[in-house]
Amino acid sequence: MLTASNISSLVIDHLDEQVYDPNIAVAGLYCDYNAQEQSTTNMLGAILIQLFPGDGTREPAQQAFRRAQLGGRAAKLSDLIKILKATIALLQRVFICIDALDECPPEIRLELLESLQGIVSASPKTTRVFLTGRPHVRDEVTQYFPEAMMTLITPTPRDIELYLEMRLGRDPTPAAMDEGFRAKIMEVIPKKISPM
Amino acid sequence: MTFIWPDYANLRKLQYPVATCVLRLLHYFKQTTARRTKTLITQFGPPNHRGTASTAKRSIRKRIMERMPSTESFGSGNFGSGNVQSFGSGNVGCGNITSILNSNVTVNEIDEDNQIKKWLSPLMPQARHKSVQSEGVAGVGGWLLEKNEFRKWSSSQGEPKRAILFCYGDPGVGKTHMKSVRKPSQTTGYC
Numbered sequence: 001m002l003t004a005s006n007i008s009s010l011v012i013d014h015l016d017e018q019v020y021d022p023n024i025a026v027a028g029l030y031c032d033y034n035a036q037e038q039s040t041t042n043m044l045g046a047i048l049i050q051l052f053p054g055d056g057t058r059e060p061a062q063q064a065f066r067r068a069q070l071g072g073r074a075a076k077l078s079d080l081i082k083i084l085k086a087t088i089a090l091l092q093r094v095f096i097c098i099d100a101l102d103e104c105p106p107e108i109r110l111e112l113l114e115s116l117q118g119i120v121s122a123s124p125k126t127t128r129v130f131l132t133g134r135p136h137v138r139d140e141v142t143q144y145f146p147e148a149m150m151t152l153i154t155p156t157p158r159d160i161e162l163y164l165e166m167r168l169g170r171d172p173t174p175a176a177m178d179e180g181f182r183a184k185i186m187e188v189i190p191k192k193i194s195p196m
Numbered sequence: 197m198t199f200i201w202p203d204y205a206n207l208r209k210l211q212y213p214v215a216t217c218v219l220r221l222l223h224y225f226k227q228t229t230a231r232r233t234k235t236l237i238t239q240f241g242p243p244n245h246r247g248t249a250s251t252a253k254r255s256i257r258k259r260i261m262e263r264m265p266s267t268e269s270f271g272s273g274n275f276g277s278g279n280v281q282s283f284g285s286g287n288v289g290c291g292n293i294t295s296i297l298n299s300n301v302t303v304n305e306i307d308e309d310n311q312i313k314k315w316l317s318p319l320m321p322q323a324r325h326k327s328v329q330s331e332g333v334a335g336v337g338g339w340l341l342e343k344n345e346f347r348k349w350s351s352s353q354g355e356p357k358r359a360i361l362f363c364y365g366d367p368g369v370g371k372t373h374m375k376s377v378r379k380p381s382q383t384t385g386y387c
Contacts, residue, residue, distance in 0.1 A: 002337055007363055009328040010337050015350065030324040037318045045317030061312055071315035080316075093353070124356030128349060132363045145360040149345045153365030159336045166333045 002155040002163070004132035005030060008099035011130055015095050023092040025051045031103040038104065040111040044080040047096055051087050060086035081115050085122040094127050101133035101141070109137070113144040120145075160190040 012028040019026060027050035029043055051057050060083045065071050068079070088094050096116070101109055120127045131141060132153070141148055155163075164186055171177055340346055340363070349361040 002365075004363065004365060005328045006332045007337050007340060009325055009332060010340065011346075012325060013329065014341055027321075028325055029319070029321045030328065032324065035319065042317045042319050045315075046319040046321050049313050049316055050321070058309070058312070061316060062308070065308075065312045065315055068315070071311055075315055095350070120356075120359050124359055125353070127359055129360045130349070130363070131360065132365075134366060135364045138362065138364050141360070141362045145362075147357045148360035148362050149349060149358065151340070151343060151345045151361065151363045153337075153340070153363045155336070156339055158339070162335045163333050 002153065002159050004134075004153060005099050007153055008097055008130070008132050012097050015097075021092065022054050024095075025054055025057075025091055025093075026095045026097070027051060028097045028099070030099045031101060033103045038108065040108055040115060041075055041077045041080050043098075043108075043112060044077070044084055044115060045075060048080065048084050048087060051084075051091065051094065054087075054091045057087050057090050060090075077111070077115065081118055084119050088119065088123050088126055091126060094123075095130065096127065097130040099132050101131055101137045109140065113140060117144045157190040161186065164189060 008028065008030065012026060015026045027047040029046055031043075032038065048061060052061075064075070064079055064083050068075065098112075098116075101112075104112065116129060120129060129145075131148075133141070138150065168177070168182060168185070345361060348358050352358040
């Protein structure tokens with residue numbers, strides 16, 4: 001009901017809504033256990049593509065693509081990092097949101113964090129990175145970003161109420177429901193779940 | 197005479213000697229219109245063409261459109277520079293490209309932009325975003341946007357210390373608990 005992905009999608013939408021300037025870019029990426037093509041290069045590539053609406057931001061990628069003999073040679077991680085740095089340097093602000101780091105295999109996760117570290121340190125004033133993941137990834141994030149801000153995601157009583165209302169609204173057997181039971185659900189479940 | 201169509205695999209191989217093709221293109225456009233049309237007819241026209249140049253052009257355009265690769269299949273595949281020769285003689289190849297350009301099927305059609313995107317990544321984060329978006333319940337998690345950390349992160353400008361915000365938590369918290377409350381007479385849960 002309140003997953004890291006929900007939070008990520010909420011943040012991406014929130015940032016998107018606020019941004020009208022093409023020189024401010026929002027890039028979102030969801031890590032996925034099941035994704036076959038999940039490599040650091042592909043992940044950074046997917047982020048880069050989302051920066052293209054900005055003025056002239058296609059050019060570093062275009063030049064690299066042409067140098068790679070029109071894409072005949074596969075994009076390398078080092079290329080991608082260089083292109084990303086050059087592209088971000090053309091923009092005023094860049095928000096990069098990466099969801100569910102724990103769904104990345106550990107070696108890719110570390111490579112990704114290391115790449116991000118390089119990208120952020122190249123333009124620390126422009127780049128803003130939003131990450132989500134299970135608590136065990138926390139140490140890795142701190143390892144690369146000692147100053148990262150941390151926030152715990154846990155549903156608030158209000159979240160639980162909103163969720164229950166939605167679920168009860170979709171009840172497949174509404175006849176079995178009465179006001180008393182409904183009230184009991186709305187009272188007991190939020191208390192049971194929320195640690196807040 | 198034999199016709200060598202610029203099929204997809206051959207086109208990709210042809211991209212290699214781009215410089216040569218550009219020179220040939222320049223040479224091609226220096227010619228008179230009549231001469232270009234003639235080249236087109238010999239390259240793409242119906243065998244033993246006897247109609248006017250305009251009817252030939254129409255048929256050429258149609259045939260080129262039929263033969264054009266869809267941009268979908270672009271971007272993958274091997275790039276064998278050693279195979280350039282396999283496309284007939286190099287001259288014919290460049291001639292075909294110039295013909296394509298002249299018949300209003302522009303480079304746009306081949307679409308470098310899409311090729312670049314495919315070269316960069318096969319991942320489609322937008323698709324996942326849409327599915328997550330549709331699962332979300334309006335308002336749930338909205339508190340995060342009001343939180344101090346989030347505000348600092350999203351609004352701070354030029355403060356490298358606030359560049360990273362990490363949100364951690366166990367996914368799906370709540371679902372299991374939901375099953376714990378049931379109406380005694382009922383067998384179906386609410387989650």
